[in-house]
């Protein structure tokens with residue numbers, strides 16, 4: 001087993017990985033930017049390394065500095081090398097080159113092989129893999145678009161509206177809808193430019209825009225001995241601007257047959273891609289209940305606690321064990337969906353003001369608690385929210401036997417939760433958890449935009 005793991009991330013996910021390391025008797029090592037110097041979770045760790053200024057490009061995205069830190073940690077005590085790096089999510093988590101660099105330096109990258117990441121991480125290539133695995137994808141281009149004419153012809157064939165996507169996109173960025181040829185023409189030019197700036201890669205592809213869908217994704221785990229299991233689905237339909245706000249499992253919007261089909265499809269995709277570690281396959285489900293594969297996430301996801309609560313399986317621990325070459329200690333038959341878990345992402349954003357990110361000092365932070373309640377957060381009284389990073393302050397997860405009880409629990413928790421004076425998404429959630437449509441379980445990805453236009 002590993003003795004020491006460097007965590008190449010920050011915030012709540014860094015703390016989540018620290019906790020998993022401690023329980024496995026592994027020493028966590030952290031890197032931090034100058035902006036995060038005072039973060040409380042760093043005090044739990046013996047070895048920490050500053051890797052540069054606030055800007056991610058100068059710190060959390062600097063693979064050279066991160067690997068140097070891993071080597072320095074070992075140099076201080078040569079008998080104890082840094083065996084592995086956990087990338088968390090975002091930053092370098094889906095960077096195949098970084099995975100290669102780590103392994104070239106004899107440090108295990110806690111994630112899939114660089115090869116599997118290249119195949120599934122690129123969204124256009126992932127569609128090709130899906131076809132090989134006989135999984136239905138959204139009608140659209142085979143691979144990336146060669147030129148605008150190809151896009152026009154394809155859009156004509158599959159019908160408007162269409163979605164133009166950056167092949168290297170993620171985090172809800174690089175997605176655009178076009179409802180006519182004129183719009184598509186403008187969109188292609190803009191999307192190309194934006195993708196180049198945001199992802200340093202201007203490859204685009206096109207797919208049919210599915211009207212009023214749900215977002216349902218399947219969590220998988222695969223070890224390096226050929227065992228693949230799924231851990232059922234998460235429903236992440238409550239979104240704003242293609243970004244998730246609330247996630248739950250089981251999905252209230254699919255029947256048991258669709259659930260079984262999706263889970264099987266995810267296992268096939270995993271096998272065809274030769275994928276190992278934890279991963280997620282995302283689908284949109286149309287208004288008639290038909291699912292289409294959209295993309296794979298070759299990393300741990302923000303909403304992984306939802307699955308941990310209903311299955312009782314620690315996904316970060318599993319990632320670490322798999323990376324260390326161990327066999328998964330359970331089989332598919334051991335994995336059950338127990339009860340209902342719902343998560344709210346507590347973001348430092350003003351929902352009444354177009355989800356504008358809010359920065360500044362949190363003077364009072366009082367998370368909720370109680371039976372079946374989990375709060376994953378790195379925040380504390382006096383925490384300074386930086387405008388430089390993701391606005392996620394933490395995640396509130398509740399776990400109850402039924403959806404009705406989970407909703408009641410979430411309402412109570414949201415009422416209890418105090419974050420002052422920084423604005424957060426909590427007031428919006430208080431309304432959502434009292435909204436009839438949400439309570440009924442019948443809603444689509446337009447729920448927030450439609451019901452809360454301001």
Ligand code: ADP
Nearest residue numbers: 089090091168169170171172297301302303390
């Ligand atoms: P999840 O699928 O785990 O819900 P999100 O889409 O919310 O993930 O992304 C998690 C974090 O990773 C966010 O900070 C997001 O901005 C970032 N992220 C995800 N994909 C990319 C990408 N391709 N490029 C840059 N950042 C990304």
Ligand code: ADP
Nearest residue numbers: 138169170171172173208209210215242294445
């Ligand atoms: P990202 O990499 O940014 O997560 P995704 O391809 O996963 O991008 O899409 C993000 C969200 O955009 C989905 O959860 C869904 O709400 C919406 N979306 C993506 N593709 C389609 C589509 N073809 N039709 C309708 N909505 C879509």
Ligand code: MG
Nearest residue numbers: 171172282295
């Ligand atoms: Mg996605």
